[in-house]
Amino acid sequence: MSAWHDPDRTVIDAFLDKSQFRPGSRPTYRWFLRSFEEVALRHPAVDRQMLDDWLGGMATRWKLSTLLNQVCIVDRFLDYLAQNELIPGNPVAELRRQHNIKQNKPIWRALSSPNPDEALADLHRPAPYGSILGEFMRDHVTLMRNRGYQYEAQAYWLLRFDRFLQSHPELADEPLETMLSHWAAAKPTRNHAAECQKLGRILTKARHRLDPNIPPKRFNPRPEREVAREHRRPHIFSLADIRHMLEVARSYPSPHAQLRPLTLYTMILLAYCAGLRRSEIARLDLGDVDLRSGTITIRETKFYKTRILPQSDSVMTELRVYLDARRRAGAPQDLQSGLFWQSHFNGHHTPETVTTMITNVMRRAEFKPPSGRTGPRVHDLRHSMVVNRILEWYRSGINPQDRLHFLSTYLGHRDINSTLVYITVTQDLLQEASERFRAVGVPCLNGEALS
Known part of the structure; x- marks a missing residue:
């Protein structure tokens, strides 16, 4: 008796079609899921015993590290079966809930160990808010x-x-x-x-x-x-640094994802020119870009704020180029689809993926070492936008204090105090401020203001 009813054995193909995996990945995923299905055919239910038998068989053919990298597809398949009521529930998710574990991968690692019961016991975490307080x-x-x-x-x-x-x-x-x-x-x-x-x-x-x-x-x-x-001091990118990073992004090697270089280019462009947080980049929808008015809309982000950000003509031109390339790549054109579209996670990148992608560009541009956490962060692009904007105001003869409340609103801050945190005193900014003081303060010190 099969663990789920599928006499025609079409469930796996239906799952692969719905998931929209890349064509080159489908044969590998199909083979992997077929091996899972063969074991399920010998069990009345998808339960702990069935998972143990399947992992035991796979361990003889795959290295543990490789197997653990592939079980994510089984996780998604089990969720698919549960959502379509082909099985009562995902047994891995149930084990995760029992032991208060946030991710499924530690559960799989414990089940693959020589003593699964002991490994699961070691994973157990106390229930949230279970103490006397x-x-x-x-x-x-x-x-x-x-x-x-x-x-x-x-x-x-x-x-x-x-x-x-x-x-x-x-x-x-x-x-x-x-x-x-x-x-x-x-x-x-x-x-x-x-x-x-x-x-x-x-x-x-x-x-x-x-x-x-x-x-x-x-x-x-x-x-x-x-x-x-x-606390680590933010790295302030100069305009030359930003141009170099954009050039590296545009030439980023990506033979299997032709849209990725332009995606990276546009992500970095918005992170700097619009001062967006990584979560705001990840959540952008196609409908958030208005080419006619030259604005982008940031919806319900930090502090539950929604704001409409006007962009320069050059930024909107680059966005138009990206949208044309996105359409040619076959991305969905409904307004709720992710601006930076990809086939997983409901068409949106996660904030963590955005960080990884931009960080890889920083490493390739030699702003960060090949590995490790040292060097600039993605959020430093937002810091750089603030500092360079204030520097431009100084050079244009504008008093930054008269514009800070506008900048605070543009960045989506709760108040101006949050914006002040972003003002890192660089050598160029200090020089401009000193010149401003010399022009205004020196006559006062010499008594010219009293004459």
Whole structure:
């Protein structure tokens, strides 16, 4: 009896057709899924036993590293079967939920190990907000998000603290200050010390909100200052650097994806000229580009803001070239399809993929070393846009202070203070500011303003 009903054996082909894989990849994926189907035919259900039998057979023909790189196609196939009600559910996703694991690949690695039960037990993570303070912290995160805050980093700190408390049940009856001191002593790094200070401030404020009789506590600001002092300084690209990067992107070698060089070129162009975040680049739809008005629309991004950004004629010309190439490449033309289209992930690149693609261009342009995290980041293109715009204002005789609120709105910032963080003092910017001071301030110092 087969694990799913498919007497004509057409389910795999239907899945491959819907997924729109590249023609060259389809034979490999079909063979891989057929091997999975052959094992499924011998089992009444797609369950842990069936997965163990299939992995055992594949391990004799494939290296473990190669096998783990290919199981993603089986993950997607299992989701397809579950969505079409051919199987009750994805057993790998169920194991992930049982052990509180975010990704499927560690589950596959554990199932492929010599002792799967022990490996799965090692993967197990405590349930979110399962500690003595779990309900209090969950309610606080819900409250802040209901008020309009994204509250991602803070929720991550609270979850880490929650896992720590679950692993130290002896602290359950201790006061909050004792719990925080033990958490601060768990790691000796400066980043952890600063995180503990922020976490303590969040929890004491939340507790004071529930009970005003509990006085707020003053925390030592030194750890946060030390971390801020060590924070990596943004790399400011010059106009020549941007031109070089665009040339490298346009000539990027991509024999199997003809549209990729122009995609990279346009991504970098918008990241710099429009100052877009990587998530904003990834979420752009075809309908967000208005060639008639010369604008692009950024919808519901950070701080839940939507903004319409006018672009220069040269940028719109390059966008028109990209859209023509995109149409010739056979990309869908409906307005909800991804501007930077690809056949996976609902036609959109993920923000992580955007980072990887632009970073590869930076490495090829020799702005970053061949490997590692050192060197410029993708977000530094946004920093460079701000600094170079202010530099252009100085050179045009415009007072930047009169324009900063416009720049803040253009970047999608909550207030002007967020924009000030992007102003990195470069040598050119310092020179222009000094010249501005010399022209205005020197006559005052010489007493000319009083005459």
